[in-house]
Amino acid sequence: MINHLYIDNFRSFVNFEWKPGSFTLLLGDNGAGKTSVFDLLETLREFITSGTETIVAFPAHSLTAWDLRLEQTFELGIQGNGGQYAYRLVIEHDPERKKNRIKSERLAQDNRALYEYEEGLANLWGDDGPVRATFPFDWSRSAIATIPERQDNTCLTWFRRRMSNLFVFSPDPVRMTSEAPEEAERPDRHLYRLASWLRHLSQERMTLMTELLDSLREPIAGLKKFGLSKSGKTARTLEFDFEFGHGEQKNSGTSFSLPLEKLSEGQRNLAALYTILHAVVEEDNILCIDEPDNYVALREIQPWLIALKDKVEDRRSQCLMISHHPELINYLAADHGEWFYREETGPTRVKRFEWNGEGMVSAAEIIARGWA
Numbered sequence: 001m002i003n004h005l006y007i008d009n010f011r012s013f014v015n016f017e018w019k020p021g022s023f024t025l026l027l028g029d030n031g032a033g034k035t036s037v038f039d040l041l042e043t044l045r046e047f048i049t050s051g052t053e054t055i056v057a058f059p060a061h062s063l064t065a066w067d068l069r070l071e072q073t074f075e076l077g078i079q080g081n082g083g084q085y086a087y088r089l090v091i092e093h094d095p096e097r098k099k100n101r102i103k104s105e106r107l108a109q110d111n112r113a114l115y116e117y118e119e120g121l122a123n124l125w126g127d128d129g130p131v132r133a134t135f136p137f138d139w140s141r142s143a144i145a146t147i148p149e150r151q152d153n154t155c156l157t158w159f160r161r162r163m164s165n166l167f168v169f170s171p172d173p174v175r176m177t178s179e180a181p182e183e184a185e186r187p188d189r190h191l192y193r194l195a196s197w198l199r200h201l202s203q204e205r206m207t208l209m210t211e212l213l214d215s216l217r218e219p220i221a222g223l224k225k226f227g228l229s230k231s232g233k234t235a236r237t238l239e240f241d242f243e244f245g246h247g248e249q250k251n252s253g254t255s256f257s258l259p260l261e262k263l264s265e266g267q268r269n270l271a272a273l274y275t276i277l278h279a280v281v282e283e284d285n286i287l288c289i290d291e292p293d294n295y296v297a298l299r300e301i302q303p304w305l306i307a308l309k310d311k312v313e314d315r316r317s318q319c320l321m322i323s324h325h326p327e328l329i330n331y332l333a334a335d336h337g338e339w340f341y342r343e344e345t346g347p348t349r350v351k352r353f354e355w356n357g358e359g360m361v362s363a364a365e366i367i368a369r370g371w372a
Helices: 034-049 153-162 194-204 207-215 265-279 299-317 326-336 363-370
Strands: 003-010 016-020 025-028 072-080 083-094 098-108 112-118 119-124 131-136 165-169 223-230 236-243 256-258 286-290 320-323 336-341 348-352
Touching: 003 034, 003 256, 016 348, 025 034, 025 326, 034 072, 034 165, 034 286, 034 320, 072 153, 072 165, 083 320, 098 153, 098 265, 119 348, 153 165, 165 265, 165 320, 194 223, 194 236, 194 265, 207 223, 265 299, 265 320, 286 326, 299 320, 299 326, 326 363
Parallel strands: 025 320, 025 336, 165 286, 286 320
Antiparallel strands: 003 016, 003 072, 072 083, 083 098, 098 112, 112 119, 119 131, 223 236, 236 256, 336 348
16 A cells, blocks of 8 residues: 655645555645645556656646746655555756656665666666666656566566556546447546446456446435446447336336436446445555545445445555545544645645544534634
């Protein structure tokens, strides 16, 4: 899991250090930097695993507005694979030429170097210790993304796989579509292509659709079944079948079908949340989810939240969550809350959310009254 994050000269972060736990609730006012943490983790994932160029990953406007320095520093600590991984990246900006570059990049496990880049040269160490290769490389992207997996570099490639298993979600049910023209192997951040992701998951895990249906029947009233029906030569449409009626009329055999877009925003979000629960919370995965409670009622979010927390602990995965929802705050803040704050327009800082669960005032009320 991620157990150390250092950010310097990025948006509102200057000399910022944070040590998240296996399940952490990020709290704080709007503009405190919570979502920016998720943005950075997503950027580092793409930089390390896909080779995103520095000018795309760290544009000039990502520099801290009031800081005149032209270097950004990022450090990421991940525990796993029998050790502690430490990744460090320094980006140097050239505002006159409107360019930037990697000044240095380093990956180590338990203080043993695995990869290092500086001044145009990359050094690659094998699992057994000695330098395996030294080669020139482009300073606009990370060579870690390009190194092929071999028997003698399993430590480095484990780190890269772990980063690829970092998922960032900000569900937006308003723009979710029921059409699945093709399979989507990875979910998009806002889950606009939920149907395409489910189309892929249904082929990879035959039991997932049944598990998902069992979870959705209670919060989505009258749900009978759902699936992907053929809507073209290769396209599929995500549709939900409902039993008509209530009381004595229910189970009369009358039913109707609705595509995903015809469900309420809350029902769409529930479909997305339970898909995340069943498909993403696995061993070695890192889940970052931003305000999962949008459009969802209190009684609907609680069963999902309890199931999520239990599964994170059971599967030894990690979950970082942002929420302003009173139910989530009252359930998680005492043991898992971290308070992000800024003094007026100063840099982002973080501290433990102090509340012992006793007294007449709830955690959510403390925050609402500005006492945090």
